[in-house]
Amino acid sequence: MASRRVLFGTRVTLVLVTLVAILSFATGVINIGVTEVSGPLATYIPEDIERAAGFTGALTGFLMLGSVFGLRRGLRIAWYSTVFLLPVTAIQGLAQSSIFSTPLIALSLLSLPFVLVNYRRFDRNIDLSTTQLAATAALVGTMVYGTAGTYRLREDFANVETLLDAVYYTIVTASTVGYGDAIPTSQQARLFSISVLVLGVASFTLALGSLLGPAIEARFAQALGTMTERQLELLEDHVIVLGYGDLTEPIIDELDGTTPFVVITPDQDAAAKLNARDIAVLSADPSDEDPLHRASIEDARAVVAATNNDANDALAILTAKSLNADIRVVAGATDRENVEKLRRAGADTVISPMVIGGHLLVESALGDENVETVADQLLESSGGSVPGG
Template sequence: MASRRVLLGARVTMVLVTLVAVLSFTTGVVKIGTTGVDESVAAYVPEDLERAAGFTGALTGFLMLGSVLGLRRGLRVAWYSTVLLLPVTAVQGLAQSSVASTPLIALSLLSIPFVLLNYRRFDRQIDLSTTQLAATAALLGTMVYGTAGTYRLSEDFNNVETILDAVYYTIVTASTVGYGDAIPTTQQARLFSISVLILGVASFTLALGSLLGPAIEARFAQALGTMTERQLELLEDHVIVLGYGDLTEPIIDELDGTVPFVVITPDQEAAAELNARDIAVLSADPSDEAPLQRASIEDARAVVAATNNDANDALAILTAKSLNADIRVVAGATDRENVEKLRRAGADTVISPAVIGGHLLVESALGDENVETVADQLLDSSGGSAAGE
């Protein structure tokens, strides 16, 4: 069941969508400015669509990459945009008819059911700040103002005759590119162009600032180990390690490279060190519900409680079980007398390093040199002597 969930999971979906985006961009670049459609579909593809398939395919590839970034954050709007863009890339693949067109069409169609099956995995709403909303409104308002005004004053411009010409002039003016092929010829048109230029520069600057500012803040937060949202996105079939201490490091070494995992610890210095090692970590109290929910406990494989404090372990176990009653919980007991307490808190397996060490010492003292075999037997047991029973 777990392997099937991984096979149909969000990660596979994102890989497929990323491949579609790359192929769409590649075929689009190859077909820019060229014509020639496969004879089997030539009769159904208009010449204008055939010519536009190149640069529109590359543009769709960029849009698809944007959707992939949104999917990585679990955004529902990215899920909707992906569902809309996949049929478009398939149709463009038909129109482009290049070497990469067949795999583009096949991957586009193959990705659709994967995206649909993982609908619930992409349920996060876009949380835009007031500044970001204002920047978006200003940018859109400038584009509408510039396009409508340029088209209305088209007689006062050279080479502006259609709405598309007006959009083109507004973009090249507001972005300060100014190719010079569309020129105002009257004082009124020049004054209007100045207003478009000023509003365009201001709105573009505001938009960039509202986007880059949070990204820079996220970098600082990531360096401090206080925010690792990007690492936690789309976790599934993983292990959640509660706490960080002497017991945790061997656990991390065992999990690293074999099973996806995330560490939750209130120690910010430890979180920063783990983050520097590219280990997914949340700087939070492991007994709180919020960090466990951010770590996708409902989709986790198991929970390991190893805070070096049995009381904190018991509270963290109770919280984990309340959020996912079926999840397997393994706890490390610092004191052997707390083994039963951790079991009553909900731990499925409790390992006491002190008890294990005692067993190994006794076996070694009695002449058994194969202590590693004894340790394996103790660790494989779900309770018994290893747990102090």
């Protein structure tokens, strides 16, 4: 079951979609300047589409890479865009005569079922701030205003005849490129062009600021150990460690390098130290549902709760079991009387290191010479090493 989940998991899906994006871009670059299409659909393709077939593949490839970025963040809108773009890349592959066309068609058709199967993994909505929404609206509004106005005043412009010409003029003006091939020829057109230029510069600046600002803030937050989303996006068949305490460090040492895992702890200092060691960590309360969803508890292999506070562990276990009743939960009890309480909270296995250690010490004090051997065997069976051995 685990191998099947990995085979059809998000990692494989992202690899396939990324390959489609690269091939789509490659075929687009190779076919730049091609004016005729010799593929099996050549007789059915309109002339305008034939002329555009030389470069649309590169554009689709860029759009697909944007979708891959969105998929890595688990965005639902990226899932929709990928489902839409994969058939487009397949059709473009049929329409093009490049040597990359056949692999592009095959990978596009192969990737689509993987994307569809992993629908529930991409369930995050885009969380845009008021500033970002305003910047997007300003940018779109400027483009609509510039395009509609230029097309309406097309008789007052040189080399502006079609709607595409109006879009082209608006983009080169608002972006301050200004090639000079489409120019205003009347006073009214010049005044309108000035308004497009001012609005375009303002909207582009606002859009860049609203997008780059949160990215810079995210970098600072990651450096402080408060957010490691990129480490969490592709986790599956992993272990979730709830909380951080004296018993957690040996658990991390055992998991590190052998099994993918993520730690959820409200301790900011502990989160920063773990993040500095490149350990996936969420700075949040492990008894809350949101961080457990972000840690993909639905696809986790197991949950481990072993801090110095059995009450907090019990609450975190209850939350974990409510979100995934089938997940295996292992708990470490600090006090012996809390063992049964942790079991009732939902823990499948409860281990009390203090009780075990005390029992071994008592047996050794009473003359049992095999105690040290038993302890060594416990370490060896768990993959540990015997000090000095």
